[in-house]
């Protein structure tokens with residue numbers, strides 16, 4: 011199914027502007043490096059790239075509290091936030107800093123996810139790597155997320171009259187705010203694979219949200235073989251059982267080996283396979299970015315993901331102009347001795363052999379048993 015659909019890349023030049031100050035884990039090149047690498051490799055042909063529109067305040071108010079929208083707009087304009095607003099809305103903190111352009115940037119990521127949903131409804135596989143701010147709450151910033159663009163992609167799909175929509179979150183952190191946003195909406199099923207014990211601490215295996223959420227908290231060192239097991243035995247069959255009309259996938263690159271804020275051990279190839287399998291489940295598909303704090307692994311993952319979705323061939327080694335893009339990246343959180351030479355000259359990881367640990371097999375069994383019990387009771 012996915013083979014027939016052309017892909018569309020939604021981006022914006024706004025992501026080249028400095029953001030998050032200097033000390034924040036997101037103050038690294040991200041979307042712009044993906045665009046640059048894709049362009050250097052000839053992967054953004056005429057008609058494939060589209061500039062993101064910006065969501066207006068009336069649109070933002072469909073999910074976000076108008077008082078919060080106004081607070082972020084005014085704080086951004088004045089460059090100041092008072093203690094009451096900081097406490098009430100979580101902005102101007104170390105976690106969610108105030109920086110010039112934050113309001114436009116966050117509104118643009120919402121507009122991009124809405125546009126991605128429209129492109130998906132029109133038959134394109136829509137890739138919006140600036141999206142995936144899955145922790146944003148109706149009335150407050152949370153976990154580096156000011157607004158919640160995945161919620162808006164899902165709302166756009168529901169507005170089109172779709173009755174069955176799946177959300178799959180493959181970021182290293184639980185997709186808490188998306189799950190909660192649709193807890194009372196029988197049209198949306200959510201799935202999240204995330205590292206156990208990480209912030210925000212939600213998403214236990216026993217957490218089924220409003221009854222349509224599946225949470226798979228996985229141990230440190232989560233491997234390719236383990237991802238394949240949970241996708242093939244749990245996520246894909248359970249999502250397919252709902253016969254989704256559309257799917258939204260959040261692809262935080264913090265799930266990769268080498269991320270400084272998580273301890274999963276996935277290769278980008280395993281994640282590309284997982285995302286492609288999700289895309290194939292539904293006639294309309296939106297693929298979003300998410301977290302990710304190692305600019306080399308992020309740029310390789312999301313560029314290669316675009317190549318897979320858009321059917322561009324990935325070379326074994328990169329030509330000099332493409333290498334130059336990876337060589338000029340920098341990141342204080344990644345120690346030089348942890349740098350892998352292949353991060354500078356390839357896109358695809360060479361997956362290491364991996365095994366499935368008993369705890370991950372048990373997580374699968376427990377999740378399937380819980381679903382069967384729920385179905386028997388229904």
Ligand SMILES: [Zn+2]
Pocket residue numbers: 181182183262264300301302
């Ligand atoms: Zn994350």
